[in-house]
């Protein structure tokens with residue numbers, strides 16, 4: 001049974017992936033620093049659930065991807081690495097670009113350098129933000145992505161480039177995945193869907209940037225996990241795939257769907273567009289469909305209901321702020 005290393009596996013997407021692999025009977029090791037970008041207690045809870053499910057098939061290494069020794073220990077004996085550890089989020093990256101480069105770029109290079117087995121497959125958690133202000137939608141992997149509009153996006157583009165160079169020099173199979181706004185249970189608390197649900201539930205106003213016409217391609221976390229799962233099996237060369245919902249929803253529509261699912265009105269606090277934000281994200285997933293068998297199975301309307309059901313349950317159990 002191949003041992004999979006998931007960096008950032010205590011976080012939102014990583015813990016869903018780890019859960020899936022353990023439920024399949026797989027072996028999982030997580031490397032995570034429990035970074036305080038959001039409450040580490042949420043990450044510890046994810047790890048506890050994984051430890052209960054996986055028992056001796058699950059292992060947690062607390063460590064930083066910028067620490068070569070921690071990475072060396074984490075990659076020992078693994079058949080596949082799924083690299084999700086990062087500082088995520090566009091807006092905070094404008095405040096501290098150097099830290100974003102340190103973690104997302106230096107950290108990625110440090111991790112890659114510790115992998116000595118030429119058979120070890122590597123999957124990189126990239127981002128749709130690399131498409132920047134591209135107007136040509138849907139975004140396809142063939143488009144130029146050398147004009148990212150935030151330090152976060154630049155760090156994710158840099159990650160793809162570092163992965164290519166490492167693949168070129170060492171020959172390991174590498175798959176870079178560009179995730180389009182991922183949501184679902186356990187979503188990061190600062191992300192729009194989670195933040196808006198909290199505000200609607202608490203009767204607070206929602207910070208509503210722009211005129212509500214900006215559009216996002218939202219992807220339910222189970223679909224992302226299925227795409228990552230397929231990418232983990234790729235044996236050849238270097239490739240980049242979009243993983244998205246292949247549909248777009250306006251900010252206004254999203255808020256309306258959340259308010260309807262929670263049965264409470266949304267109070268909007270209108271604010272100007274933010275630097276670093278883009279007007280639209282929209283994935284062309286045809287390459288992932290052909291090569292990975294990727295299929296987006298959860299439309300936003302269903303996913304929002306699932307997210308809200310989870311949110312209400314967790315909130316009423318006192319497990320969320």
Ligand SMILES: NC(=O)c1ccc[n+]([C@@H]2O[C@H](COP(=O)([O-])OP(=O)(O)OC[C@H]3O[C@@H](n4cnc5c(N)ncnc54)[C@H](O)[C@@H]3O)[C@@H](O)[C@H]2O)c1
Pocket residue numbers: 007008009010011012013014031032033034035036037043063064065066083084085086087088089103107125126127128178179180181182183188
């Ligand atoms: N959620 C999305 O919509 C989305 C979209 C595009 C790309 N991504 C990418 O997917 C990955 C996972 O995102 P997420 O939403 O699950 O975020 P997350 O913050 O929940 O998970 C990231 C994990 O990385 C860990 N981490 C941070 N810095 C670290 C370091 N220096 N060393 C070790 N661990 C560290 C954190 O503690 C956290 O558990 C990230 O690489 C992110 O950039 C996410």
